[in-house]
Structure formats: C-alpha cells, structure tokens
Amino acid sequence: MAANLGGQPIFILKEGSQRTRGRDAQSGNIAAAKAVASAVRTTLGPKGMDKMLVDTIGDVVITNDGVTILKEMDIEHPAAKMMVEVAKTQDDEVGDGTTTAVVVAGELLKRAEELLDQDVHPTVIAHGYRLAADKAQELIKELAIDVKPTDKKMLTKIADTAMTGKGAEAAKDKLTELVVKAITMIADEDGTVDTDFVKVEKKVGGTIEDSEIIEGVVIDKERVHPGMPKKIENAKILLLNAPVEFKKTEVDAEISITSPDQLQMFLDEEEKMIKTIVEKIVKSGANVLVCQKGIDDIAQHYLAKAGVLAVRRVKKSDLTKLSRATGATVISSIDAIDAAELGKAGLVEEKKVGGEEMIFVTECDNPKACTLIVRGGTEHVVDELDRALEDALRVVGVAVEDKKFVAGGGSPEVELSLRLREFAASQEGRSQLAIEAFANALEIIPRTLAENAGLDPIDMLVELRSEHENGKKTAGLNVFEAKAVDMLKAGVVEPMRVKTQAIASAAEAAVMILRIDDVIAASKMGGGAPGPEDMEGMGGMGGMGGMPPMM
Template identity: 80%
Template sequence: MSQQMGGQPILILKEGSSRTRGRDAQSINISAAKAVASAVRTTLGPRGMDKMLVDTIGDVVITNDGVTILKEMDIEHPAAKMMVEVAKTQDDEVGDGTTTAVVVAGELLKRAEDLLEQDVHPTVIAQGYRKAAEKAIELLNEIAIDVEPGDEEILMKIAGTAMTGKGAEAAKDKLCDLVVRAVTMVADEDGTVDTDYVKVEKKVGGSIEDSEIVEGMLIDKERVHPAMPKKVEEANILLLNAAVEFKKTEVDAEINITSPDQLQMFLDEEERMIRNIVDKIVASGANVLFCQKGIDDIAQHYLAKSGVFAVRRVKKSDMEKLARATGASLVSSIDAISPEELGYAGLVEEQKVSGEDMIFVKKCKNPKAVSMIIKGGTEHVVDELDRAIEDALRVVEVAIRDKKFVVGGGSPEIELSLRLREYAATVGGRAQLAIEAFATALEIIPRTLAENAGLDPIDTLVDLRAAHEKGQKTAGLDVYTGKAGDMLALGVVEPLRVKTQAISSAAEAAVMILRIDDVIASAKSAGPSPEEMAAMGGGMGGMGGMGGMPPM
C-alpha cells in the first residue's frame, strides 16, 4: 500500500502486509463464514450425522454437538473465528442450539451476497437484518407457550429434544427422566436452578441403561484406611477444611533436643495433639469425615479405631456440593467443630463402579445437589452421552427459568419466515429486500432438517408453508414420516431462549462480517528467527554487511 507523491512512493504499511478491499474482502469473509456453517450443517436435527475429529496427538472426538466440533477444529481465518464465537455464546447462554445459530448466520451471509451483487449497500442490508431480527424475536415471544416448573411431562420432552440426534437417543426416555429429576431436585424454592449442582460422573463399562441418579453426592475417592467401615448408616457428616495433622509452627523455630527422653516426650506430645483433634471430631458426634486437606497416618489410625469413615483431599467444588446435599457447614478450623455444623445422610458407603472405588452419599433429606452416573460401552460413547446430558440439563434449566417454550422441527422458522415477509412489505424501501432475505435465510433450518433426513427439501418447504398458511402454527417437519406434523403433539419442543438467542447472535455476527470492507493483515515477520540467528553463528558482524535488511 503506497501513495504516489512526486514520483516518490510513500510506504504506509510494513512491507509484506496484505490488504484486501471492497467486494473482494466481503466475498472472502463471507466464504469463510459459509464454510464454517457448512461444516456443522449436516449434524442438525434428529437424522443429523456425527463428526470425527482427530487432533495432532491422535486423540479422537466423535460428536454431534456444534460447539464441540467448532472448538476442536483449528480455525485460522478471522471471519470464521467469529462464527465460532456465535456457537460459544449460544452454548454459554442456553447450552443447546449451537448448530442452528451457526447455520442461520451462514445463510444470512449467503443471502446478503446476492443482495450485494444487486448493488444493495452493506449498510442497508445490515439495517434490514437488524430490523428483521428485532421483529423475529417479537414474533417468537408471541408464539411461545407457557410452561410451569412443575410440568414434568413438558420438561421431559424439552430434555428429549436436546438429546435427539446425539448418541444418547438409544436410552432417551431413561436419561430424560434422570435429567428432569435431577434439575427439579436441585431447584430452589423460588424456582431458580443452577445446574452446577448436578454433578455428572462418567464411567466406562455397562450400558447406557445402567446410568443412574444418586440423591446426594458421588465422590471419586476412597476411604483413607482399610480398617474403617465400608458403610455408615444414619451418617452425621463433618466437612472439614483444615488438616487433621500435627500443627507445625508458623515461624521458623529451632528445637534443641539433648536427651533421648526429650525426643520421646516430643513425639508423644505430637501424638497427643493429633489424638485431641480426633477426639474433638468423635465428640461432635460425626461418624463420617470429608476433609479438604490431608489426614495424618496417626490420625487415620485413631479415626479408624473410633469407627469414623474418613476421606481426605476432597475437591473444593465437591465439598460445596456436599454442603448443599447434606446441609452441613464447611468448618475451616479444628476448634470450630461442633454438633451444629454437621450434615446428615441416610447412607454413606464405598462401592466399586467399573472397577474403581467411589463413595456414595445417599438418602439425603432434601438434596439440593445431586449426582448422575453415566455409563456406556466405550469412552467415546460416554463422552458424547456426557455432552448430550449437559445440553439437556441446561435446556431444562433455561425452560424453568424463562417459563416459556416453542415447538421445534423447523416450525417457528417457517412461521417467522411468513410473518417477516408480511412485515417487509410494510417497511418498504431497500431495507425490504434485506428483510425478505432474512425471511428466506430462516428457512435453511427446515430445509437442512429435510436434507439430513434424506427428504426432498423443496417438497418439504412447500408442505410446511401450506400448513402454516392455513394457520397451523405448530406444524413442523416430522422427519420420520417426511410430512408436516404437529410438533406440539409429537413433543418436539425447546425453550424459547434457544431460538431467540440463536437468531439474535446469528444476525449480529452476520451484520458484523458484512460491514467489513477492508482486511489489512500484518506481515508475518520476515527473516530468520533469533534461534536460527544463534545457530548461524550469532556474530555475522551485527548483520551490518547485509545492506538493506528491513528491521525485524
């Protein structure tokens, strides 16, 4: 990039920098974004296929989850990275609908390209897209249906929709039941839910059907001493965030021992201190101890003699969940141990799960934290199950929080498409073209669902449009019959936020990519790296002899 002035070129950018301008820049960015959308497009819907991703060290991920695919792909192009951001936002906000968001964003850009060729200015398209997105969200709110947090049947269907098409489908009913039970258990009185309190443990072995929910906590540890009981009923649980060991002095102290008796006294005193701590624990009435720090060997012995079931070095996150599940308080000093701080569980026991010891804390009175064990034949199956359950948990959480849902199966997109075309006519002007393009772009969802199910996309769209024209607002594509069906009756439902978030983030990303008309990329630094310089013999006269080398 240089400016001619009096025959002397003036360099503005560093040599080797590249610049792409105008229509070229737009078409390159749009192509990159479309490529990302096409990468995940085939995974959409109940008949979607999976992707196998192999990284540099040969680890394999097999998944149907849009955001996982995009995170695992090493994406270089800056416009393509924006599409990955769309999927991440969708995942953080709602947990499901990542593929939808990316596919819609890709299609919006594709439609915008047609308009750019007709010389519609990018700003006009951006303005039209914004209006259309606002209107779409307004329309979605109108067609949304209310759901009560106690309506388990609908929540099961919402969880089911999130799992359909992923590896979890084989045991969908069983898993949906687990998900809904888990979420309703951890819900607080005011209806807020935090799915962080549902702990999901993966274990390879057994089949999907063996997955279960533990009304309480599951901890991947074993008791510290074999002489401790394996099973404690009517457990009074102490959660301790302090080490059960001899207290060392805080300051550097020197102890001079001059005779063997003194040494013996010193050791006895150490032991006595530890016995005191154990006595304190036992005196509080605790018969189960979860300790976040270490438990000394001598302490282990005394605890075992007193019949206390103890576990050490429990993760902080697990301690917090245990506190919620059992009603215990986290005690951070030995002196603060008292009967009031204890929690309760009907049963604490160590069991073998797929050959590994795990501790089950069950039969809690009102568990506000629960655990799920997911099992499957191979590691890949279990990982994909975990992702499916994660999505289902989040979606049920969102549905309970927002208390609104819409039907799936491409139905809301067709409805929006029709309504937006009516709206476009009222707006007029060039923006009308952009709103119509937005309406057409939304049809990519039912279209893709049809393609992935091996159906004819055009026949399907005609079918669906006809049904919606007749006022069947919940008509969507039933991929199993290939016809338009009532999605509400079929139980294909998802939270309203999945759709609103997908449309708003897709529109925002598309507008952002559209408005770029100039891509200026800095030069990759030319010349040998400092390491190579050193290898070449460092000196080289300070590179002076090489004339006009550009500074690095």
C-alpha cells in the first residue's frame, strides 16, 4: 500500500502486508463464514449426522454438538473465527442451539451477498437486519408459552428435545428423567438455577442404562488410609482447606542439630504437632474429613485410629458442592475448626464404580447439589453422553429460570419468517429488502431439518408455510413422518432463550462481518502475509470445503 506524492511512492504499510478491500474483502469474509456454517449444518436436527474430529496428536472426538465441532476445528480465517464466537456465546448463555445460531448467521450473510450484488449498500442491509432482529425478538416473546418450574412433564419434553439427535438418544427416557430430577433438586426458591451444582461424573463401563443420579455429592477419590471405615452413618463432615501436616516455617530457617537426642526431640515435636491437629479435628465431633490439601502419613494413621474417614486433594469445586449439600462451612485454618461449622449427611461410604473407588455423600436433609453418574461402553460414548447431558441440563435450567418455552421443529422460524415479511411491507425504502432477506434466511432451519432427514426441502417448506398461514403457529416439521405436525402436541419444545439468543447473536455477527470493507493483514515475521488468494473463500481455513486438514 503506497501513496503517491509527486511521483515519489510513500510506503504506509510494512512490506509484505496485504490489503483486500471493497467487494473482494466482503466476498472473502462472507465465503469464509458460509464455509463454517456449512461445516456444522449437517448436524442439525434429530436426523443430523455426527462429525469425527482428529487433532494433531491423534485424539478423536465424535460429536454432534455445534460448539464442540467449531472449537476443535483449527480455524484461521478472521471472519470464520467470528462465527465460532457466535457458537461460544450461544453455548455460554443457553447451552443448546449452537448449530442453529451458526447456520442462521451463515444464511443471513448468503442473503446479504445477493443484495450486495443488486447494489444495495452494506449499511442499508445492516440497518434492515437490526430492525428485523429486534422485531423477531418481540415476535418470539409473543409466541412463548409459560411453564411452571413444577411442571415436570413439560420440562422432560424440553430435555428430550435437547437430547434428540445426539448420541444419547438410545436411553434418552432414562436420561431426561435424571436431568429434570437434578435441576428441580438444585433450583433455588427464587428460581435461579446454577447448573454447576449438578456434577457429572463419567465412568466407562456398563451401559447407558446404568447411569444414575445421586442425591448428594460423589467424589472421585478414595480413603487416604485402608484402616479407615468404609461406611459412616450420621456423618458429621468437616471441609478443610488447609493441609493436615506440620507447619513449615515461612522463612528459610536452618536448625543445626548436634546430637541424636536433639534429632529425636525434633521428630517427636513434629509428631506432637500433627497429633494436636488430629485431636482438634476429632474433638469437634467430625467423623468425615474432606481436605483440599494434603494429609500427612502420620496424620492418616491417627485419623484412622480415631475412626475418621478422610479424603485428601479434593477439588475446590467439589468442596463448594459438598458445602451446599451438607450445610458445612469450608474452613481454611486448623485453629478455626468448630463443631458449629460441620455439615451433616445420613451416609458417607466408599463404593466401587467401574473398577474405581469413589466416595458417596448421600442422604442429606435438603441436598441443593447432586451428581449424575454417566456410564457407557466406550470413552467416546461417555464423552458424547456427557455433552448431551450438559446441553439438556442447561436447557432445562434456562426454562426453569425464564419460565417460558416455544415449540421446536422449525415452527418458530417459519412463523417469524411470515410475520417479518408482513413487517417488511410496512417499512419504507431499501431496508425493506434487507428485512425480507432476514425473513427468508430464517427458513434455513426447517429447510436444513428436512435436508438432513433426506426429505424434499421445498415440499416441506411449502407445507409448513401453508399451515402457518392458516394460523397454526406451532406447526413444525416431523422428520420421522415427513409432514407438518403441531409441535406442542408432539412434545418438541425448547426454552425461549434458545431462540432469542440464537437470532440475536447470529444477526450481530452477520452485521459485523457485512460492515467490513477492508482487510489489512500485517506481514508475518519471516514470511509474507497471507495473500488475497489465501484469504479468498476457504483460504486460510485450509483443507476441504472449509474444514481444516484433519490429519
């Protein structure tokens, strides 16, 4: 890039920097974003396919989860990275609908490209998209139906929808029941749900059907000493965030010992210190000790003698869950140990699960924390089950928090599409075209659902549209029977937030990418910058059709 001044070129950008501008920059960015959308598009819906991702060290992930696929793909192109952000935001906010968000964003850009070809200015399109997105949010809120946090039947259907099409389908009746039970157990009185209090423990072995919910907390650790009891009833639990070992001095200190007696005294003193700590623990009435730090060998011996079941090096997150389940306070100093700070549980025992010892803390009065133990034949099955469960847990949690849900199966998108076309007609000027483009773009969801199920997308869309025009707002696509069906009756439902968030973040990303008219790539150290030919389309994303080279 150079400016000419009296025939003398003045270089503004470093040599090797690349600049792509105007229409080229836009089409390059749009192509990259569309490539990302097409990479995950085939995973959408109950008949969606899975992706197998192999990373550089040969680890394999088999998944149907949009955000997992995009995180694992090694994406270079800056515009493509924005699409990954859309999926991540969706995942953080709602936990499900990541593929929907990305596919809608890709389609919005595709429609925008058609308008750009007709010489509609990008800012006009951006303005129209914003209007349409705001209107869509209003319309979704009108479509939403109330759900009570106690309506377990409806919550089960919501969990069911989130799990359909994932690897968990085989045993989803069992799993949805566990999910709804878990969420209703940990929900606070004011309706907030923190899914962190549902712990998912994965164990390879057994079948999916062996998965279970533990009303309480399971710690993936074993007793520190074989002499300790395996089972304690009416447990008084002490949660300690301090090491049970003798104190070392803060500053470096040297002690010179001249005779063997002194050494013995020194060792005796250390042992006495530990004995005092253990006595303090026992005196408080605690018979279960869960420690975040280490427990000394001598301490283990004394604790075992006193009949205390102790576990060490427990994760902080587990301590928080235990604290919530048993009512114990996490103590960070040995001196602060007090009977009032202890928690209660009806039963603490060590059991073998999948060949490994685990500590079960159960029979708590009002456990506001629980653990799901997920079983499956192979590691990949268990991992995918875990992802499906995470989605379902988040989705049910969101439904309990917002108390609103909408029908699924592409029905809200078709309804929005119709309403937005009416809204477009009421607008003036060229932004009308952009709102129409937005309305058309939303139909990508029912269209993709049909394509992934091997149905004719045009026939299905026509059928859906006519149902909606006749006032059937909840008509969606039943991919198993290849016809439009009332999704509410069919029990295909999703939380409202899945839709509002997906459309909002897809529109924001599309607008952001549209407004870019200049891509300036700095020169890389040692090598030239990616040239415009590298930035074109899938360039910079390498490999086949927007997927990174897998091997």
